[in-house]
Amino acid sequence: MSGVAVPHEGGVPHNDDGVPDPGEMTGIPRTAAPPPPRPPLAHALRDAGIAALVALGLFIPLVGLRTDVGPSGGGLFIRTRWTDVAIIVGLVFAGRLALNLWESLRPERRAPTARRTALLGRIGLLVAPVLLGFAIALPFLPGTSRYVLDLGILVLTYVMLGWGLNIVVGLAGLLDLGYVAFYAVGAYSYALLSTTVGLSFWICLPLAGLLAAFWGVLLGFPVLRLRGDYLAIVTLAFGEIIRVVLINWVSLTGGPNGISGIPRPSFFGLSFSAGGGPGSFSDFFGLEPSPTHRVVFLYYLILALALLTNWVTLRLRRQPLGRAWEALREDEIACRALGINVTNTKLTAFAIGAMFGGFAGAFFATRQAFVSPESFTFIESAIILAIVVLGGLGSQLGVALAALIMIGGFEAFRDLEEWRMLAFGAAMVVIMVWRPRGMVSTRTPSISLGKRKSISGDLVGEGHG
Amino acid sequence: MSTPILPTPILEVRDLVMRFGGLTAVDRVSFEAARGEITAVIGPNGAGKTTVFNLITGFYTPSAGEILLHGRDGQRPLHATPGHRIAQAGVARTFQNIRLFPGMTVLENLLVAQHNRLQAATGFGIAAVLGLGGYRAAEREAVERAKHWLEATRLLDRADDAAGSLPYGAQRRLEIARAMCTDPVLLCLDEPAAGLNPRESEELAELIRLIRTGGCSILLIEHDMGVVMNISDHIVVLDHGKKIADGIPAAIRADEKVIAAYLGTGDDDEAPSPAVEGAA
Amino acid sequence: MAYALQQLINGVALGMIYGLIAVGYTMVYGIIGMINFAHGDIFMVGAFISLISFVLISSGGWAAGPGAILLVLLVSMAVTALYGWSVERVAYRPLRGSFRLAPLISAIGMSIVLQNYVQVAQGARVKPMESIVTGGVELWHGNGFAVSISTMQAMIVIVTLVVLAVFTWLVTRTPLGRAMRACEQDRKMAGLLGIDTDRTISITFVIGAALAAVAGTMYLLRYGVIDFYIGFLAGVKAFTAAVLGGIGSLPGAVLGGLLIGLIETFWSAYFSVQYKDVATFAILVITLIFMPTGLLGRAEVEKV
Structure with a gap:
């Protein structure tokens, strides 16, 4: 993103200078190449045939020849599954053919008109309040089961993690592949402080956030001058280091067995014990003791924490610090020249x-009452990063939507068992190919003199780190 | 022609040397930029102008030599000051290939430039997040300053547009406005007229004069001789990393060595470049 | 001394495998500037294809001699290359020229897809295979400790060197290699000069996958057990190797691979096996702090 002037959609040049802008002169399109010429049916068939042949080559060995350990426990033997291969290849052929035909039959893709953009913008303004209202009302809606609440807690945890990582990746443009490390630091901080020192959740929560922030500074200091993918791999390495240490430092962390018996949080000193004895939540409010109370409480707790993250981020974006983050993402050298x-x-x-990751970690520990290194693998970092990118870098609403779709969708297909992770990965690929800039790709300015206009994602930088 | 004698120059460059591996890009260059004046650094391609600029603004550390700024808080050795502190000491710059924050609005670009002043008003960010303290007043003031420079650069009506969506000439002006928002004592402009048409060049010269009138000294690298001769009070000519001339525009225009350097009739075998006028 | 020499041999053999995978990372990074996160899983696919081929051959009654190994190697390279090509075609090509994080996320998605696809298709259980290459040579006997190089280790080193030699010839001496290097320098310009950049990028993925298949076969022969998850750690280590050597640099990738292999082996031998990954990553971090572009990477000159 150098200083190439890109004509803004619908923007009238302020001073109509005769100088063509360099981006136009090179004639190189900024985004994808123009669509290929529309293939006729014969071409579509041939293309689909090639795709089917490739599929045949791909799936014969891995799907068609299934290796199994022999019944006697000896060597491997092979079971053939030619029908499965035939079905998959048929699907590939049909899918590719359909795609080709659709490409050739559908009308020319129109650039989004200003009116359509404005309409979408207005709908977008409604989405956030509706989502928020739904989130607040969820525990009291008829038909909300314990399962739905648990799912809501899970989704909100990822919303919070996504919002936390969004500060690093979306605003400051630093690619962090080890965010889960701070989640782990938060979780273990609470687990250890509560089980060994006996501190309550409400004291541990800020401590967990501070410790995670401290680790963020400690790890960040030496590596933040690294650029781009070097920073990515170093953060990934830190994530793995912390996980391996958690596994192997058995005397402190309990090793692979983790830490169990982590105390649950109380509501202003009122516990949520199932028996409902004196000093419990149900006793104080004169309610029938019910395990749902705690779930509802946890639900509102994570909702509040997530909203806190959102509020702080939104406030910071309008502050010099937040603007400096975004400026850093846009052009680091210019920032330096401006004395930042x-x-x-x-x-x-x-x-x-990192601090918000730490808060989320403490919440995770108190909700599960158990932590182990297994919860903090690289795949967690990848999922959180995916939520941020799929939602749209820097967009709070986008991140929330992506968390809802990816995590909610993942849980909705729990019957598919091992297939659902496959579908999850495929969804990541499909969403990226469909919308490389994420679901919400426009940027809202942090300040304006007149009417606030959203900025096309094509202009927004993506950071160097 | 000797340099005009003034009490203290804004910038003193003494025996500056910069080597990249075996290549000496800047070779014992000394000059002064007088306070309140427009000093131009010119020279053929590869003469080391941009390197000198990058040394002054802290993007490179010199191999040898001194750069002294006589700014608001006394003398300051820029060669031993980290990059972001140079800007804080009052040296602002623009870039040859414009470096804006394209995804941020024009106004936001100008507020980022006032980062340090605003940040000081936020009370470590905490007061500002909570909406306390004098931050609101500071921000209002910052917006006013931004509006002042937007007016000066005729960009006020584009304040809420993304910087990257502006036409080329407007982006050049915005970069200057952004540099001025840091409230500098010395503004360094790296080829500000590159890619501008004659009318825009004329407007640019007007803007630079306006900035000088406001009390800010200017150091300028420029290829457009029309602009340079028109607005400079003083010109330093570099060729192959060495200073070959230093003086007022009329003297430079008549200098044998300068003409030789531009026409390539010197002792080097560089291909002759186009005539001095209109080299861009 | 003898013990250290033995570790050196073990480390080099392991490092060769990492180096082979690292070349794939570094090539793709060099040409399109993306971290191909799915590359570790391509390596895993290569190991599975080899396993299936070996089982097929032995159930067909073929003796598992050098000919069989060569055949398996070729089959694995061919099929894995097809996987590499398909991954690029499906998940990366539509994102060409798009912004930088999109292909990365797509690659992470593809990595998840490949892992779980193999899990679904071949089962989650660990696949054991009896060792095919046995025996070795005792090189030296000192202080009651025998230093030996197994046939397997010798084979890994020889095969890797041969493959790398062919590969080096390919990228330095052929028109294809020239096209690849041109795309690396400036893809737009290469395109304007008539190089089919899409095809060149596809070939890069094919070659990278074929090299990963060689690494997968060697891994299978050396360790005798594989599962669908081996790609992740091997991939991360190989990527670490590529970064350590200076990403984009081919000799750097092999050097980085060797270093990672040696660090890991020596750390396990002299300190603790549990913390060997920590040692690897810690050395990566330290190297990068002092040499921000890796060992053989070109220093990035900051253009202002």
């Missing part, structure tokens, strides 16, 4: 992002 201390600015983004 680049290292400190990156560190604050890292630390604040």
Whole structure:
């Protein structure tokens, strides 16, 4: 993203200078190449045939020849599954053919008109309040079961993690592949502080956030001058280091067995014990003791924590610090020339992002009452990052939607068992191919003189780190 | 022609040397930029102009030599000051290939430029997040300053547009406005007229004069001789990393060595470049 | 001394495998500037294809001699290359020229897809295979400790060197290699000069996958057990190797692979097996802090 002037859609040049802008002169389109010429049926058939042949080559060995350990426990033997291969290849052929025909038959893709954009913008304004209202009302809606609440807690945890990581990746443009490390630090901080020192959740929560932020600064300081993918791999390495240490430092962390018996949070000193004895929540409010109370309480707790994350992020975006983060994402060198201390600015983004990860971790520990290293694998980092990118970098609403779709969708297909992770990965690929900039790709300015206009994602930088 | 004698120059460059591996890009260059004046650094391609600029603004660390800024808080050795502190000391710059924040609005670009002043008003960010303290007043003031420079650069009506969506000439002006929002004592412009048409160049010269009138000294690298001769008070000519001339525009225009350097009739075998006028 | 020498041999053999995978990462990074996160899983697919081929051959009554190994290697390279090509075609090509994080996420998605696809297709259980290449040579006997190089280790080193030699010839001496390097320098310009950049990128993925298949076969022969999850750690280590050597640099990838193999082996031998991954990553972090572009990476000159 150098200073190439890109004509803004519908923008009238302010001073109609005769100088063509360099981006136009090179004639190189910024996004994808123009669509290929529309193939006739014969071409579509041939193309689908090739796809089917490729599929045949791909699936004969891995699907058609299934290796199994022999019944006697000896060597492997092979079971053939030619029908499955035939079905898959047929599906590939049909799918490719349908795609080709659709490409050739559908009307020319129209650029979104200003009116349509404005309409979408207005609908977009409604989505956030509706989602928020739904989230607040959920526990009292008829038909909300314990399962739905648990799912809601899970989704909200990822919303919070996504919002936390969004500060680092979406605003400051630093690619962090080890965010789960701070989640782990938060979870283990609460687990250890509560089980060994006996501190309550409400004291541990800020401590967990501070510890995670501290680790963020500690890890961030040496590596933040690295650029791009070097930063990515180092953060990934940190995530793995923390996990391996958690597994192997048995005397402190319990190793692979983790820490169990982590105390549950109380409601202003009122416990949620199932028996409903004196000093319990149900006793104080004169309610029938019910395990649902705790779930509802946890639900509102994570909702509040997530909303806190959102509120702080939105406030910070309108502050010099938040603007400096975004400026850093756009152009680091220009930031330096303007007197911004680049290292400190990156560190604050890292630390604040880590802090929210730590809060979420403490919540996770108290909700599960159990932590183990298994919950903090790289795939968690990948999922959180995917939520941020799929939602749209920097967009709070996008991140929430992506978390809802990816995590909610993942849970909705729990009957599919091992297939659902396959579908999850495929969904990541499909969404990226469909919308590379994420679901909400426009940026809202943090301040304006007149009417606030959203900025097309094509102009927004993606950071260097 | 000697440099005009003034009490203290805004910038003193003494015996500056920059080597990249075996290549000496800047070779014992010394010059001064007088306070309240427009000083231009010119020279053929590859003369080391941009390197000198990057040394002054802290993007490179010199191999040898001194750069002294006589700014608001006394003398400051820029060669030993980290990049972001140079800007804080009052040196602002623009870039040859414009470096805006394209995804942020024009107004936001100008507020980022006032980061340090605003950040100081936020009370470590906490007061600002909570909406306390004098931050609101500070921000109002910052917006006013931004509006002032938007007016000066005729960009006020584009304040809420993304910087990346502006036409090329407007992006050049915005970059200057952004640099001015840091409230500098010395503004360094790296080829501000590159890619502008004659009318825009004329407007640019007007803007630069306006900035000088406001009390800010200017250091300028420029290829457009029309602009340079028109607005400079003082010109430094570099060729192959060395200073070959230094003086007022009329003197430079008549200098044998300068003409030789531009026409390539010197002792080097560089292909002759186009005539001095209109080299862009 | 003898013990250390033995570790050196073990480390080099392991490092060769990492190096082979790292070349795939570094090539793809060099040409399209993306981390091909699915590459570790391509390696895993290669190991599975080899396993299936070996089982097929032995159930067909063929003796598992050098000919069989060569045949399996070729089959695995061919099929894995097809996987590499398909992954690029489906998940990366539509995102060409798009913004940087999109292909990365797509790659992570593809990695999840490949892992779970193999799990669904071949089962989650660990697949054991009896060792085919046995025996070895005792090199030296000192202080009551025998230093030996197994036939397997010798084979890994020889096969890797041969494959890398062929590969180096391919990228330095052929028109294809020239096209690849041109795309690496400036893809738009290469396109304007008539190089079919899409095809060149596809070939890069094919070659990278074929090399990963060689690594997968060697891994299978050396360790004798594989499962659908081996790609992740091997991939991360190989990527670490590529970064350590200086991403984009082919000799750097092999050097990085060797270093990671040696670090891991020596750390396990002298300190603790549990923390060997921590040692690897810690050395990566330290190297990058002091040499921000890796060992053989070109120093990035900051253009202002």
